[in-house]
Amino acid sequence: MSTPQFTIRPLDPLADAPMVHGWVTPKAAYWLMQDASLTDVEREYMAICAAEHHDVFIGEHEGRPAFLMERYDPAHVELVGLFDARPGDVGMHFLVAPTDTPVHGFTRAVITAVMRTLFADPATRRVIVEPDVRNTAVHRLNEAVGFEIVEKIAKPEKDAYLSVCTRESFDAAVGAAL
Numbered sequence: 001m002s003t004p005q006f007t008i009r010p011l012d013p014l015a016d017a018p019m020v021h022g023w024v025t026p027k028a029a030y031w032l033m034q035d036a037s038l039t040d041v042e043r044e045y046m047a048i049c050a051a052e053h054h055d056v057f058i059g060e061h062e063g064r065p066a067f068l069m070e071r072y073d074p075a076h077v078e079l080v081g082l083f084d085a086r087p088g089d090v091g092m093h094f095l096v097a098p099t100d101t102p103v104h105g106f107t108r109a110v111i112t113a114v115m116r117t118l119f120a121d122p123a124t125r126r127v128i129v130e131p132d133v134r135n136t137a138v139h140r141l142n143e144a145v146g147f148e149i150v151e152k153i154a155k156p157e158k159d160a161y162l163s164v165c166t167r168e169s170f171d172a173a174v175g176a177a178l
Helices: 017-024 038-050 106-119 136-144 167-174
Strands: 006-010 054-061 064-072 089-096 126-129 148-155 158-166
Touching: 006 106, 017 038, 017 064, 038 054, 054 106, 064 106, 089 106, 106 126, 106 136, 106 167, 136 158, 158 167
Parallel strands: 089 126
Antiparallel strands: 006 054, 054 064, 064 089, 126 158, 148 158
16 A cells, blocks of 8 residues: 555534544444434534644545544543643544445554654654553554553543553654654
8 A cells, every 4th residue: 555645634523523423423332422413423523622632633535534533631631530641741532434445554554644643743752542442453553653551541431551652662663753
């Protein structure tokens, strides 16, 4: 697979909600929104867009929406009381749009693009994730881009593997200095 061309733009919670609704329902089990209505999705992403410490983006591949990316400050969102965030820590979620014609290596290219985007900010020292312990596919992807599991944590909605990726471990994993 050649290197895909991605662009990332802020999510528009009203204009993008119908598309995102189709992404998070019904197949994205680990996104925890299988039964969400369109209004629920609009409200969720309006709240994220309005939040001080949480951002959401649409990633496009060759001009077409292909994935969702969330960036958050783990000192204020998701991991408060569960993790001692350090300066330079950035939390991340990503979701690749469902497709009837999967392309081998595409999801790995997406997570690599997400990580490059996050590490493009010189203030980002580590990326933090907390995927569901049952999500073996994302654990393999995380490992492929340099994440290391720190510990299993109990969040209100799931048991998760708190994982950390430093800039150095990302560079070593993907073989490209930023």
